[in-house]
């Protein structure tokens with residue numbers, strides 16, 4: 001059967017190139033997939049990660065290269081997983097696999113598809129896949145993924161191509177990436193005020209960064225798909241009771257009961273539905289007036305007036321106001337500047353889900369993950385001979401890879417070879433999360449080696465995941481100053497090398513939560529229990545996010561002046 005994902009017509013794509021005022025403008029027409037697929041699945045061994053118990057100090061999250069992570073998981077076991085896959089396919093008689101036979105045939109039948117694309121939905125199955133749930137009911141998994149394979153794509157291939165071009169601008173130093181949102185989205189939070197708040201926060205940050213850098217800001221939400229979590233430990237222990245760790249709403253429930261923590265494949269369908277609802281709201285808001293520049297600026301003025309550190313930001317906010325007045329005086333109708341180009345992305349962790357939503361473009365034969373525009377591989381799953389790198393090597397979306405503090409230049413160069421063999425600007429982003437104390441040591445060599453290789457990747461800072469600590473109260477937290485210090489280190493390194501600090505990737509929310517310590521309104525350690533609402537990692541709250549944007553804006557400016 002022929003696979004098909006409907007696309008934007010090329011004319012429409014051409015019309016949504018950068019406008020004169022690049023913060024804005026987003027026109028998308030999505031289409032219906034005509035995809036009838038039958039895919040069965042193979043069961044997998046449970047994750048053998050023997051990392052620290054949940055709730056212990058997360059300092060080690062500042063992490064190991066996945067080379068040593070292999071050690072943690074057991075290198076032999078990793079190889080064994082691959083063997084187990086192959087073995088299962090060769091012996092489909094086992095009761096548990098009978099209903100879950102391999103066959104990603106649905107995606108491999110496009111006659112004109114190049115081999116790489118045609119097998120995108122299935123080739124990863126020959127490689128060990130880390131951090132996958134131990135689904136107890138493989139028949140249910142097969143039924144769900146077959147349903148997803150027949151469902152419409154959530155994003156269009158042409159939108160992914162557009163983001164690739166935007167990311168190419170980032171790679172060339174002509175734009176900045178701002179990516180942010182929850183660590184773990186929840187189904188309960190889908191389509192609610194929280195999502196609006198996160199979107200509003202990102203739009204506010206984008207205006208500040210756009211003005212300070214005089215560069216377009218490419219906006220990508222960690223949203224409408226960020227429902228699956230890799231964990232340091234497969235189990236969590238509380239008061240002598242040990243249960244499977246929460247792996248995100250896509251897999252199991254947060255509640256600490258055996259029933260909730262049991263992986264449920266039906267949640268993959270719920271993830272798709274929740275993503276669709278969120279995307280719908282994001283598209284409506286970003287095109288329906290919510291992103292009106294005057295309104296976003298008014299929000300920023302409100303923030304500056306209310307912030308404990310507001311005085312420091314006043315000048316920049318005033319300048320933005322004057323720029324808007326200048327535009328109006330020149331005859332630009334700022335009321336028309338009311339839509340924003342916005343993309344969504346998530347960690348492409350659950351390969352059964354991503355494979356089921358992979359679609360091959362009939363026109364080009366290229367395969368796309370249609371679950372989101374930009375997908376990334378996490379620090380724990382980026383091993384070169386693993387299933388995630390294999391899957392990502394075969395999709396045409398813009399993709400990113402997280403790099404922790406122990407990442408070696410050889411690993412990075414090998415990732416470039418696997419994931420960006422054509423050295424195409426915009427294809428590959430490295431998200432550095434080395435930790436504030438390591439970034440200045442680790443990053444320069446990585447950047448130099450990649451440059452010497454002739455690859456034009458985007459370099460982005462994730463100042464969250466290398467800076468997680470545990471407060472005396474037991475809450476996982478991050479210090480605002482440390483987060484800021486990592487971003488500063490990241491920018492400094494790039495300035496010294498003459499390369500482009502391409503942007504930030506941040507866990508944040510528009511809510512006034514108390515999860516990270518510090519910031520202009522000074523959340524204290526003892527405040528953490530007040531509004532600690534995250535389902536996984538601590539996020540910057542609304543004010544802390546804007547603090548970060550204003551302070552980063554200062555840094556970009558002073559670096560530009562130097």
Ligand SMILES: O=C[C@H](O)[C@H](O)COP(=O)(O)O
Nearest residue numbers: 061183229230231232233537
């Ligand atoms: O978001 C990233 C990871 O999923 C998260 O940091 C893991 O947290 P853990 O170390 O508590 O498992």
Ligand SMILES: C=C(OP(=O)(O)O)C(=O)O
Nearest residue numbers: 230378379380402433465
């Ligand atoms: C899991 C994440 O980060 P990392 O892979 O960098 O630990 C994340 O961004 O949610």
Ligand SMILES: [Mn+2]
Nearest residue numbers: 183507536537
């Ligand atoms: Mn996280």
